[in-house]
Amino acid sequence: MKIHYISEDNSVLNHFLGQIRNINVQNDSMRFRRNIERIGEIMAYELSKNLSYKNVEIQTPLGIKKTTEISEDLVLCSILRAGLPLHNGFLNYFDHAENSFVSACRHHPNNDDSFEILVEYQALSNLNNKTVLLLDPMLATGQSIVAVHEKLIENATPNEIHIVVVIAAPEGIAHLEKHLPENCHLWVASLDEKLNEKNYIVPGLGDAGDLAYGSKL
Ligand SMILES: O=P(O)(O)OC[C@H]1O[C@H](OP(=O)(O)OP(=O)(O)O)[C@H](O)[C@@H]1O
Ligand SMILES: O=c1cc[nH]c(=O)[nH]1
Ligand SMILES: [Mg+2]
Known part of the structure; x- marks a missing residue:
């Protein structure tokens, strides 16, 4: 698995990252989602x-311009709930992409801190020979991404999968490196x-799904 870190230089990306983390700003859920x-648009x-x-040729009113266009068939696949605002950002730029949605949630069967990941809902387009962009703002243990990846390849063979996360913990990256x-x-x-x-x-931002859409029972 190849890893790409994108915020190493100073840029406006750091403003947006600062705002989603900042306890004095992040509770404005409309601003949090936006x-x-x-961040999705920048990524x-x-x-x-x-x-x-x-290579393509574009007819302008005054002539022909040679340029390039993406040649891969893209599918945006976000993990509910917190993946939705990231999905919107990607769709703003890759407006020709197909769209898929999968749910993943932590289930605590023993009523303690141990959990398993439940993947209960999926609305998938045809992923065969496509480039799948799997979107979730938070990579913590990595168990959600690995469980969703298993679902994605159960009945399809994508060419490549780009997993996109906003904030990652080293433990989650290690888990993906081991299993993907x-x-x-x-x-x-x-x-x-x-x-x-x-x-x-840690330091993270708290619960991304709750900040975007409110607390759940
Ligand atoms: O790397 P992991 O340890 O699997 O944790 C990361 C997952 O946790 C969050 O979702 P959450 O379960 O809070 O669901 P939500 O989006 O509905 O809030 C986040 O959006 C990831 O999907
Ligand atoms: O820090 C975390 C871990 C999982 N899910 C979140 O939303 N935040
Ligand atoms: Mg959550």
């Missing part, structure tokens, strides 16, 4: 440099320190 969307642009292109095949790329906007005892990312 910031994740804006989509960076990722687009890694895709394959074909060579045709997977990982894109990370910000690498954090570690997980806490509840498997939340």
Whole structure:
């Protein structure tokens, strides 16, 4: 798995990352969603440099311009709920992509901090021979991404899978490196320190799904 870190230089991306983390700003859920969307737009642009292109000729009112266009068939696949604003950001730029959605949630069968991942809902387009962009803002233990990846390849063979996360913990990256095949790329906007005892990312931002859409029962 090839890993791409995109926020190493100073850029406006750091403003958006700062706002989704900041306890004095992040509770404005409309701003939180829009910031994740804006980060998605920046990540989509960076990722687009890694895709394959074909030569095309564009007819302008005054002549013909030779340029290039993406030649891969893209599918955006987001993990519910927190993946939705990131999905919107990617779709703003890759507006020709197909769309898929999968749910993943932590289930605590023992009523303690141990959990398993339930993947209960999926609405998938045809992924065969496609480039799949798997979108989720948070990579904590990595178990959600690995469980969703298993579902995606159960009945389909994508060419490549680009996993896109905003904030990643080292433990999650190690888990993906152990369990995902060579045709997977990982894109990370910000690498954090570690997980806490509840498997939340530190310093992280808290619960991305709750910040975007409110707390759940
Ligand atoms: O790497 P992991 O340890 O699997 O954790 C990361 C997952 O946790 C969050 O979702 P959550 O379960 O909070 O669902 P939500 O989006 O509905 O809030 C996040 O959006 C990831 O899907
Ligand atoms: O830190 C974390 C870990 C899992 N899910 C989140 O939303 N945040
Ligand atoms: Mg959540």
